[in-house]
Amino acid sequence: MAQSNEDAVMIKRISDEILTNGKAYDLLHQLTKQIGGRLAGSPQFAKAVQWGKTTMEQNGGDKVYLQECMVPHWVRGGKDLASIVSVNQKATNRKLDATALGNSLGNGKPLTANLVLVADFAELERRKDEVKGKIVYYNYAFNPTNVQTFVSYGDAGIYRYAGASRAAKYGAAGVMIRSLTSSTANDPHTGAMKYNDSFPKIPAIAIGPRDADYLWELGKQSALKVSMTTSGHFLPDTIGHNVIAEWTGSEYPDQYITIGGHLDSWDVNEGATDDGAGVVHTIEVMRALKAIGYHPKHSIRFVLFANEENGLRGGTKYAEEAKAKGEKHVFALESDAGGFTPRGFSIAGSKEQLAKLRNWIPLLAPYGTSFIVDEGGGADIGPLNKFFGTPYGELLPDSQRYFDYHHARSDVFENVNKRELLLGAVNMASLIYLVDKYGL
């Protein structure tokens, strides 16, 4: 009880420091407004690496260094276009707000073809004989009834990721998908796709939600011909970097706790929520623990990962190097679900570890954490868990607004709230403190 009270006092100190002197919001402004979108391989990503190194040095990173890794270098290559060019054989020119899917290929020339509209893969299978030479549109929508929006993303995400090759298998010339969001704004949402090498690599584009509604309603009654132009292609792999700040532990210097977010983002926005928030959470946790004079027992690494969005090369490299050096990793925590008000954590670990973590909920509850689910998460630290069995997971901010902005133009600084962002850092710093003090 005395101990728990000591922890409550310490966590209140952490919270007061962050809510009073927190720099996360100003740092996010720098990252989003001075650098902006920063896809792996881009000049902006290289600039972000330098910003990350300098910023970590200025905010308590004792030893700051870059960890090199090769990253893919996909470029959008031009302006993405989509339009309806005829309705029941009658020419028209109705533009659709659209964005090519990340990793998709396009030749920069208009692809014009009749449209086959399907609700889902099941309908595609039933109508597979109709799609040859056509463009296929998937209307599969985000399920609004899931309170946890990531569940709807998990459900609908396969259309973005695999929709092109599923249609190419039956001879489709291109695919359009409904954007992965339940937002009513017409902002289209990009994100990674992957081709199945067995089939032609056809272009793939996401349509803004309101235009998707329009297309679907019109297509139910009328024969549509559409046009799409995308220019995505890969340049040779290039050098990228994880940015790492390291503190040496006083009692267990050879045992590591990792906390991080990913520095890359898509190219269509400022990457404020995905994952500027995670980047500045990571730096803020470091800054605040330093500011209150905390000296950790374990070594702590604060990591800004490269290339989460379209390759995961940064997270993979980090785990590979840790394995090569025979390091011991006791815990890893990521922030990659936004800068919204914190609600809990998702951490994969043993039954005993989960019980220990859940015992701490009353200490974290005044700051927003009301649950710890055992689903893990944090793509960049997944490889660490795979190699070492390290308990790992992520901050779970409230998820209602996340997919309004995710991979869309609207993922900008203005859509992040200062206090919500800071509270995320409060909960992360407090959990790191508890894990460092008591082990897991």
Add this chain to the structure above:
Amino acid sequence: MAQSNEDAVMIKRISDEILTNGKAYDLLHQLTKQIGGRLAGSPQFAKAVQWGKTTMEQNGGDKVYLQECMVPHWVRGGKDLASIVSVNQKATNRKLDATALGNSLGNGKPLTANLVLVADFAELERRKDEVKGKIVYYNYAFNPTNVQTFVSYGDAGIYRYAGASRAAKYGAAGVMIRSLTSSTANDPHTGAMKYNDSFPKIPAIAIGPRDADYLWELGKQSALKVSMTTSGHFLPDTIGHNVIAEWTGSEYPDQYITIGGHLDSWDVNEGATDDGAGVVHTIEVMRALKAIGYHPKHSIRFVLFANEENGLRGGTKYAEEAKAKGEKHVFALESDAGGFTPRGFSIAGSKEQLAKLRNWIPLLAPYGTSFIVDEGGGADIGPLNKFFGTPYGELLPDSQRYFDYHHARSDVFENVNKRELLLGAVNMASLIYLVDKYGL
């Protein structure tokens, strides 16, 4: 267990209905964009009453009627101005973004005087001999370390409410206050003040946060002369209305459950968060329960209250009339803390009632409710509690963004999120369902 499962199924039905077919967001768009700010006594408020009546009739209000009450009629009367006119006797003209406090009086002419800057009332008391004929500025700031922002509001609110008369007592000619917010935007925040009739009724104005910072820093080092112009005055009391939709209960038709929000707002914004959200929450709960075919045991009144912001005449009238008719009121619930993601409820009741309510938390947790505190709340239903001892309280959405917008220009539709808004209605409808079914 079987019963609880039946309730879980019912609550899931309510949630699915609201998250799929919810109209709250579209209704909020109507209220904010077609009507906008709607202070008691204004033509916009009268328009909002008609909108409320029609909208409730269209969304399941069996019996919809207006309940008349007299309301105060304060008008801003002109453009509010504030500026620094000299620094150390050297003339300048630095404008300050400012808004007159509600209920404050002004004659529309510039009041120009030397400025006395104080941190708080304690400093005012120490320096009371300096303020005669001067303008007093209170720098008392929102405490950022309170995770529950309403605690900081409760703490700082006295400067807005009573600051003018406290300074007038010592002969001050006018007061300026720091806006009640921890936001870094320079948007000034209005809100109700009250004069103490023993002292001169001097003008009072709130300064935007960044300009407040500037004024405070500059005033520490330099003698400042400032000017302020406000034009607030009262017109004669006028007729206002509560809008009430009533359902008759099947088992206890003479026992009432009240759910509501307030229809009036300040004049400087669209009143989206305060309290458009509560208005559309109330209508959405009614619409959804009707849509799923729910027939209540108790009579339920859905109430859009008049004049919460500067008089509470609507809430008072509602309770007075209930008392005059000898009605029995078993529960009252308000939404007046915004359309943000729901986190819990604050309900004042007996120990047994609180225990009963808390037993339902597991049923509500999947939709955001993780606690029920026993502090009551909901200004408009306070009189009901006072007259009848009715257990009463309010929805507690996450409070981090509330005071960014509260009484400021930025309280507009665009700062409300659709899914967060709908989830508030889900939690309210579910709680009403449980109270109606099991009593309290």
